[in-house]
Amino acid sequence: MIEIESGSLEARVIKVLLKTYPITTDELRDKLGISEKKLVRVLKGLASRGFISFDELPDKTYIRLNRLDFQFIGHKETQKKALKHVKEKKRKYKRVGDQNSDEMMYR
Numbered sequence: 001m002i003e004i005e006s007g008s009l010e011a012r013v014i015k016v017l018l019k020t021y022p023i024t025t026d027e028l029r030d031k032l033g034i035s036e037k038k039l040v041r042v043l044k045g046l047a048s049r050g051f052i053s054f055d056e057l058p059d060k061t062y063i064r065l066n067r068l069d070f071q072f073i074g075h076k077e078t079q080k081k082a083l084k085h086v087k088e089k090k091r092k093y094k095r096v097g098d099q100n101s102d103e104m105m106y107r
Helices: 009-019 025-032 036-048 077-091
Strands: 002-005 052-056 061-065 070-073
Touching: 002 009, 009 025, 009 036, 009 061, 009 070, 025 036, 025 061, 036 052
Parallel strands: 002 070
Antiparallel strands: 052 061
């Protein structure tokens, strides 16, 4: 099992490749909305580890996954949003009034 950090650019590329085949490098770049330079860097890294290979035709280059046993680790985006909401809720209440008085009011 190959572990990939969830939310990383590599994870985004692999998820698209798992869902869509065949796909060209241009289609992948447009789908992810990233620059060609970033895509080439990530694809070279994945190819050097043997995760992907390229099927080059005269006018297009297709990307093929060599393995399908990926596991995405780390927090999911929905978990991060939930944690952010809890932190905001705690900040909502502020202490109001004089610190020396016996009565404390909270808003």
